[in-house]
Amino acid sequence: MPRPELVSLPSVERPALDRMRQxxxxxxxxxxxxxxxxxxxxxEAIRYSxxxxxxxxxxxxxxxxxxxxxxxxxxxxxxxxxxLELVHTYSLIHDDLPCMDNDDLRRxxxxxxxxxxxxxxxxxGDALHDLAFQWVAVSGNCQLALELAQAIGSYGMIGGQMxxxxxxxxxxxxxxxxxxxxxxTAALIRCSARFGGILAGADERTLAALSVYGEKVGLxxxxxxxxxxxxxxxxxxxxxxxxxxKNAKATYPGAVGIASARAEASRLxxxxxxxLDDMAYPTARLIELAKYITGRDE
Amino acid sequence: MPRPELVSLPSVERPALDRMRQxxxxxxxxxxxxxxxxxxxxxEAIRYSxxxxxxxxxxxxxxxxxxxxxxxxxxxxxxxxxxLELVHTYSLIHDDLPCMDNDDLRRxxxxxxxxxxxxxxxxxGDALHDLAFQWVAVSGNCQLALELAQAIGSYGMIGGQMxxxxxxxxxxxxxxxxxxxxxxTAALIRCSARFGGILAGADERTLAALSVYGEKVGLxxxxxxxxxxxxxxxxxxxxxxxxxxKNAKATYPGAVGIASARAEASRLxxxxxxxLDDMAYPTARLIELAKYITGRDE
Numbered sequence: 270m271p272r273p274e275l276v277s278l279p280s281v282e283r284p285a286l287d288r289m290r291q292x293x294x295x296x297x298x299x300x301x302x303x304x305x306x307x308x309x310x311x312x313e314a315i316r317y318s319x320x321x322x323x324x325x326x327x328x329x330x331x332x333x334x335x336x337x338x339x340x341x342x343x344x345x346x347x348x349x350x351x352x353l354e355l356v357h358t359y360s361l362i363h364d365d366l367p368c369m370d371n372d373d374l375r376r377x378x379x380x381x382x383x384x385x386x387x388x389x390x391x392x393x394g395d396a397l398h399d400l401a402f403q404w405v406a407v408s409g410n411c412q413l414a415l416e417l418a419q420a421i422g423s424y425g426m427i428g429g430q431m432x433x434x435x436x437x438x439x440x441x442x443x444x445x446x447x448x449x450x451x452x453x454t455a456a457l458i459r460c461s462a463r464f465g466g467i468l469a470g471a472d473e474r475t476l477a478a479l480s481v482y483g484e485k486v487g488l489x490x491x492x493x494x495x496x497x498x499x500x501x502x503x504x505x506x507x508x509x510x511x512x513x514x515k516n517a518k519a520t521y522p523g524a525v526g527i528a529s530a531r532a533e534a535s536r537l538x539x540x541x542x543x544x545l546d547d548m549a550y551p552t553a554r555l556i557e558l559a560k561y562i563t564g565r566d567e
Numbered sequence: 568m569p570r571p572e573l574v575s576l577p578s579v580e581r582p583a584l585d586r587m588r589q590x591x592x593x594x595x596x597x598x599x600x601x602x603x604x605x606x607x608x609x610x611e612a613i614r615y616s617x618x619x620x621x622x623x624x625x626x627x628x629x630x631x632x633x634x635x636x637x638x639x640x641x642x643x644x645x646x647x648x649x650x651l652e653l654v655h656t657y658s659l660i661h662d663d664l665p666c667m668d669n670d671d672l673r674r675x676x677x678x679x680x681x682x683x684x685x686x687x688x689x690x691x692g693d694a695l696h697d698l699a700f701q702w703v704a705v706s707g708n709c710q711l712a713l714e715l716a717q718a719i720g721s722y723g724m725i726g727g728q729m730x731x732x733x734x735x736x737x738x739x740x741x742x743x744x745x746x747x748x749x750x751x752t753a754a755l756i757r758c759s760a761r762f763g764g765i766l767a768g769a770d771e772r773t774l775a776a777l778s779v780y781g782e783k784v785g786l787x788x789x790x791x792x793x794x795x796x797x798x799x800x801x802x803x804x805x806x807x808x809x810x811x812x813k814n815a816k817a818t819y820p821g822a823v824g825i826a827s828a829r830a831e832a833s834r835l836x837x838x839x840x841x842x843l844d845d846m847a848y849p850t851a852r853l854i855e856l857a858k859y860i861t862g863r864d865e
């Protein structure tokens with residue numbers, strides 16, 4: 270069976286995403302606490318994790334939405350957008366801990382607890398979690414802080430981590446996996462799309478369309494992530510493959526097989542794209558980004 | 568040497584504090600996620616930690632300041648005030664983990680990781696950390712979110728935890744211990760006093776006085792905490808004593824001896840009270856609260 274179209278990287282999107290990724294990397298480097306300031310080890314650990322090679326999908330999504338909706342004040346939008354990357358990084362650090370997934374490799378380098386010890390890893394994750402709210406609060410827009418907190422709390426991302434942990438070793442069907450993915454991964458990606466909209470002052474109808482778009486992209490992204498864990502290239506991914514099988518994780522391909530999982534990801538991307546029809550803005554870059562995010566091989 | 572006066576519990580303050588503590592406990596119980604909602608285990612863990620018998624010093628301080636400054640809208644102030652207790656609870660959960668202080672007893676019951684496992688403890692701490700920002704953001708006052716994030720990040724509470732961990736087993740002098748205490752404990756207590764002021768719409772001069780008051784009370788509180796770890800009653804404290812010696816922690820009595828530590832705590836309370844002279848509000852209850860917080864035996 271041929272791989273569906275969505276895995277090919279669209280030629281127009283890559284330069285735009287590269288430009289955005291560079292802006293994000295520069296913002297992170299310039300605004301994360303410097304190692305020259307106390308406590309140095311903690312700041313070193315924060316930078317080790319947050320500045321490692323990464324796709325920056327969540328802030329790129331927020332900024333792409335922001336620009337698509339006419340937003341031009343990058344000095345205003347970059348902080349809250351990059352806060353999404355801090356949250357993602359913190360969640361990876363805690364998720365990699367020995368008491369959770371016990372992973373050794375992340376973003377092409379040893380996981381934080383392998384490099385700096387578990388205590389530092391717990392605290393660096395906490396500090397990044399906290400810094401995210403600082404970068405959001407600086408914008409003066411409390412709605413952003415509220416939406417972020419809801420998206421990543423016990424009814425969102427953390428609830429998904431818990432569900433993921435509880436499902437280990439159990440037989441779960443596709444609906445149950447989708448439920449876990451919705452919380453664990455899609456909640457923050459949905460929030461990222463909404464961040465772009467809120468930052469641009471979007472109306473409720475646009476935000477609703479962005480919510481559907483973000484959630485579908487998030488669900489497709491996690492299915493692709495599960496597939497890559499089965500058949501991806503560890504060097505390109507920068508993390509171990511086979512980790513889900515090792516930890517007896519509930520995955521979409523585990524529930525329905527790789528071919529059906531791939532078809533479901535493709536269907537979700539189509540639905541994400543269709544949701545954008547409700548928006549009175551140019552959506553070409555959002556369509557390309559959805560395809561890029563879910564067609565990645567790294 | 569007789570114990571200094573500050574350890575006696577003032578008779579007027581106790582009923583006011585009891586009333587406040589009851590309001591706080593009721594608010595927490597009513598607003599924490601119910602165990603009937605998914606993921607139940609996580610919500611059970613959150614409630615196990617946050618609803619355990621506790622002094623509620625941080626929210627009580629915020630609310631006492633709020634009332635002293637004329638604030639009367641408890642429906643508005645209780646959420647942000649109780650968020651301070653969520654932060655404190657999250658920090659205890661992570662601090663008690665095996666990779667940190669490895670404590671078995673907290674608030675009169677087994678620590679969360681002993682009861683629910685390490686993975687759940689990490690996630691419950693994360694969820695409480697997050698929920699705190701949710702309760703703050705609901706107020707619509709972004710300054711609160713910003714101040715909280717700054718007080719508990721790598722330059723505040725988490726930086727203090729890191730410093731505390733780094734100082735283990737090392738010989739440290741009184742100034743170094745004070746520096747650790749300022750971050751680890753006083754930053755959040757200072758923030759609690761300022762929360763009350765910000766919620767009541769206080770001017771900069773009043774906020775500055777509250778900052779000094781909160782920081783001095785916080786420093787005195789931690790010295791008393793260190794003393795109680797040496798000579799307190801585990802049953803009353805609800806946690807193991809001797810934990811600091813076991814973990815070779817940097818403590819104030821360890822640096823200067825118990826008698827000098829007690830004198831320093833007394834001096835700090837005096838300074839906290841003096842700082843209140845700059846405020847054009849009735850300060851009797853703040854003075855009593857400072858003495859209560861630092862004279863506690865539980």
